[in-house]
Amino acid sequence: MMIDCAIIGGGPAGLNAALVLGRAKRSVIVFDANQPRNAVTQESHGFLTRDGVKPDEFRALAHQEISKYPSATFQQGLVTAVHKQENSFEIVVAGQPAYQARTVILATGLKETLPEIEGIHDFYGKSLFSCPYCDGWELRDRPLIAIAEEHAFHAKLIWNWSRDLVICTNGHQILTDEQKEALRKKEIQVIEDPIRALVGKNGQLERVIFANQREIQREGGFVFTHLFQATPIGAELGCEMNAQGGIVIDQLGRTSVPGVYAAGDTSLDAPAQLIIAAAAGSRAGAGVNADLVENDFR
Structure with a gap:
């Protein structure tokens, strides 16, 4: 089955993108390996109405809200590769059959070394x-x-x-x-x-x-930690990278590769905050929907 968008990463960026796309009646799957960089975080701050929220609580609330939209689903698993095809992308998930998607949002985040x-x-x-x-x-x-x-x-x-x-x-x-x-x-x-x-x-x-x-x-x-991409998928797809090693995007999350979007910390161009990542996911979701509409009109 061909889905409208595969979102790789179940952090705030990926979740907010799923919310936007679900409300836009788009078929979307959030692939989550459950390996967040903020695993040591006890509370998250700076998110209006959620200041001091525990990461697990934030995640549970997000899943509950997104689940109200039947075209948005979740899939536990590690995405190991994304292959660009003529008009779609093949999503390779460890131990699972491959998925097909018209677009991809990379919300894979970063890793850090101390x-x-x-x-x-x-x-x-x-x-x-x-x-x-x-x-x-x-x-x-x-x-x-x-x-x-x-x-x-x-x-x-x-x-x-x-x-x-x-x-x-x-x-x-x-x-x-x-x-x-x-x-x-x-x-x-x-x-x-x-x-x-x-x-x-x-x-x-x-x-x-x-x-x-x-x-x-x-x-x-x-x-001060050293940050780097959590996955090489963006680079393997040919996405342009900035001097800091982040994925270059426009205001709606578009990368240099048509059909591939990025959101959250992957761009390495903003403070790593919950609310900033979520906002980036919202923009990327809007970018995906707008481009799919344009493509369907053509």
Whole structure:
């Protein structure tokens, strides 16, 4: 059976695209491997009417709302490849028969790697986070650390939530003298020594130990992660990529490949926030429907 749109990824972008397309009477399947990058997230913030929502609760509510539209369905499974055909796409799902779709929305999101620091995984998602807009309020006015092995000067943003801030580059010499002076004037301490370990209990950071045995007391903070595409499907289809490794899209989620759209964090051009990803999914859904209408008129 030929469906109107295959949505690969069941995060906020894919789910909102499914809602828009379901309401447009389009046949759509959301393929979800259930491997979200925010698996460590306990609460999501910044989404109006859903501030502080637990990811599982958000997902359950979304599924409930989308299920009201009979042409929108869900399929558990990992999409391993998408093959472009003459007027459609073949969706290859591990352990399942292939699906056929007129269009594809890549809402596959990103993966991330953390700095190689002993103990960092014990605190990530509990007292160390990646987005100050998502978790800065909860850490406000506390002694914080920003761990940044690149773009360290951007960590000054965290100063907005706490004046007691230490920026650590974990042994990387990446700040200019001018940047260090600007941080010093705001009483932001910079430590360029390698970090040996992070110490605390039950996910709550307490101390940072450096390779030279120096220790500082911190109660939480933020870590700059390295982000990359969760799947190579976009690149394999020939989608144009930007300098950051994100998929290039227009205002309605169209990629450089006709019939292929992308939504959410895949573009790497906006903060990784729930509400931004959902809005991108809404735009991509509208883009798919508009283009299908145009195609049917031809």
